[in-house]
Amino acid sequence: MSRNIACPHCGEEENLAGRPGPDGxxxxxxxxxxxxxxxxxxSCATCGGTDLVQRPRALTQFSRGTQLSITSWNxxxxxxxxxxxxxxxxSEGKPIPPHxxxxxxxxxxxxxxxxTQIIPR
Numbered sequence: 001m002s003r004n005i006a007c008p009h010c011g012e013e014e015n016l017a018g019r020p021g022p023d024g025x026x027x028x029x030x031x032x033x034x035x036x037x038x039x040x041x042x043s044c045a046t047c048g049g050t051d052l053v054q055r056p057r058a059l060t061q062f063s064r065g066t067q068l069s070i071t072s073w074n075x076x077x078x079x080x081x082x083x084x085x086x087x088x089x090x091s092e093g094k095p096i097p098p099h100x101x102x103x104x105x106x107x108x109x110x111x112x113x114x115x116t117q118i119i120p121r
Contacts, residue, residue, distance in 0.1 A: 004105065009034040044079035046103040051080040055090040060098050079104040 006013045007029035015030035018038060025038040043050050057076040063069040076096050078087050082103035090096055101108075 005038065007032060007034055008036055042077070044082055044104045045107040046082045047079060049079055049081055052104050053078050053080060053087060055087070055096055057096040057100070058098060076100070076102050077104045078102050082108065 004013065005016060005027060007016065007027075010029060010032040012029050012031040017028050017030060018025045019028070020026075021037075023037065026035055027038050028035045042052060044052060054075040055078055056073050058070045059072045059074060060068050061071050078090070078096075079102070080087055086096055086100060086102070
């Protein structure tokens with residue numbers, strides 16, 4: 001599963017370099033010069049919680065006209081509190097919509113409601 005890695009000091013996401021170290025990969029920010037471990041504990045981008053679960057998400061595309069086909073699967077990282085509705089949905093065996101942006105991976109404004117519509121309910 002791919003991850004978005006950003007420098008915890010300046011927020012840089014592009015100019016990052018990695019090198020092997022005794023405790024794993026060490027990331028060096030070429031913008032500010034800070035270094036940090038790549039394999040640090042993963043936390044929710046919205047609330048900072050560490051109770052995260054991985055759930056499968058289907059990636060789809062229209063193959064013929066209006067025929068929607070599953071082309072591949074990836075693992076979505078969901079926060080048990082911020083993405084509670086989607087965790088419950090996936091626990092029932094229902095798929096995570098391909099357009100859903102998990103709060104664990106993308107910082108969400110707590111004041112704005114989640115406008116993901118899933119039809120039929």
